[in-house]
Amino acid sequence: MDEQRDAAVTGPPLDRRAELSEFLRSRRARLKPEDVGLPDFGRHRRVPGLRREELAQLAGVSVAYYTRLEQGNGRNVSAEVLDSIARALRLTDAEHAHLTHLAKPKSHKKKPAARQQQVRPPLRQLLDAMEGVPAYIVGRRSEILAWNRMAAAVFDDWAELPVAERNWARLVFLKPEYRDLFVDWEQKAIDVVCSLRMDAGCYPDDPRLSALVGELSVKSEEFGRLWATHDVKEKNHGVKRLHHPLVGDLALNFESFRMSDGTDQCLVTYHAEPGSASAESLRLLASWGTDATRAGSSA
Numbered sequence: 234m235d236e237q238r239d240a241a242v243t244g245p246p247l248d249r250r251a252e253l254s255e256f257l258r259s260r261r262a263r264l265k266p267e268d269v270g271l272p273d274f275g276r277h278r279r280v281p282g283l284r285r286e287e288l289a290q291l292a293g294v295s296v297a298y299y300t301r302l303e304q305g306n307g308r309n310v311s312a313e314v315l316d317s318i319a320r321a322l323r324l325t326d327a328e329h330a331h332l333t334h335l336a337k338p339k340s341h342k343k344k345p346a347a348r349q350q351q352v353r354p355p356l357r358q359l360l361d362a363m364e365g366v367p368a369y370i371v372g373r374r375s376e377i378l379a380w381n382r383m384a385a386a387v388f389d390d391w392a393e394l395p396v397a398e399r400n401w402a403r404l405v406f407l408k409p410e411y412r413d414l415f416v417d418w419e420q421k422a423i424d425v426v427c428s429l430r431m432d433a434g435c436y437p438d439d440p441r442l443s444a445l446v447g448e449l450s451v452k453s454e455e456f457g458r459l460w461a462t463h464d465v466k467e468k469n470h471g472v473k474r475l476h477h478p479l480v481g482d483l484a485l486n487f488e489s490f491r492m493s494d495g496t497d498q499c500l501v502t503y504h505a506e507p508g509s510a511s512a513e514s515l516r517l518l519a520s521w522g523t524d525a526t527r528a529g530s531s532a
Contacts, residue, residue: 247446249437250305253335257303259463260322261288269321291321307336327431331465334434352379352498359500360384365519367485367503373432374442375401375425378498386518387477387485387503388414401425402445406453416474416482426459427466434465435497473503479521480514 262282266272271287283291289299294314302310302318315336319329350372360368360381367387369380377391377399385391389410391399398404402425404411405418415421432442449456468489475483485503492498505511 245443246438246440247433247443249335249338252433252437253307253332254303254305256332256335256463257318257322260324260328261285261303264288264322269323288318288321292317294318302336310336312337325466327466331431331434335437338437339435350376350378350496350498353494356500363502365515367515368500370498370500371401372496372498373436373439374445375428375432377401383515383519384503386521387475387483387515400445402429402449402456406449406456414475414477416476421473422455423459423464424466424468426456426462427464427468430460430463430465431467432497477514477518480517483511483514484509485511485515 264283266283266287269283269287269291271283271291285300285303286296289296292299292314294317298314299318312333315333316329319332322328324332352370356370357379360370360379363381363383365383367381367383369384369388370378372378380388380391405415405422405425411421412418429442429446432439433446436442446460450460469491470486470488473485473487475485477483483505485505487501487503490500490502492500505515
């Protein structure tokens with residue numbers, strides 16, 4: 234696939250302190266005293282979820298210390314304190330990692346987040362060798378970097394799109410046809426936003442990411458609603474149900490494999506259960522090749 238990248242519009246970096254503050258507030262708000270074994274003495278609580286005092290008590294830190302952290306001042310916080318707060322908030326592994334990235338950001342001076350993302354030639358060869366298996370590589374900011382012929386037949390031929398539009402967030406929230414493609418569009422939208430949130434924790438200074446978030450917040454009310462939840466998670470496998478314009482309903486198992494070379498890229502593959510109707514539909518799409526892609530786009 235053509236890897237020439239268009240010049241991207243950039244925006245001001247995300248406010249890391251505000252991100253940390255809102256994330257902690259949102260996680261605290263979802264817990265009730267009875268969830269963590271605390272008595273609830275008041276009928277009318279002025280804040281949703283736990284109070285700061287209650288969370289500090291559970292984490293074993295002073296109220297003043299936790300308050301400073303929730304106000305976005307995580308500069309001197311230790312890993313041990315973050316672990317205690319994560320346990321008190323009952324964070325998932327992905328949420329714990331996100332909290333750590335926000336409170337104690339790593340330096341990316343050697344590998345700026347806004348730098349061009351490149352896919353190694355052997356990975357492109359691997360994609361082409363995976364006949365009958367829709368597969369693609371996605372990078373930071375949900376950018377679709379490379380894909381094979383079967384992925385084009387199932388999801389649309391992204392080569393026909395401008396480079397800037399080869400992005401899962403843009404496709405899901407701004408392209409009406411993707412609402413029809415994904416049977417559970419809401420869940421796909423949640424997955425995309427959760428992934429972007431994790432990127433924001435790792436690369437809060439990425440101007441392309443902040444520009445993408447800003448654009449989608451203006452153009453999509455649904456994106457703004459989901460972004461405000463501050464949810465983060467990694468979904469590495471599962472079943473995706475699609476409604477393809479040519480072959481109808483598909484139930485495909487997906488697997489996501491994160492590259493270990495520090496590129497923040499994932500190889501995502503889809504396959505159907507052997508002998509299933511979806512497997513036969515994939516076989517038909519494979520036999521039609523590019524004709525299927527063009528016909529699907531027209532439909």
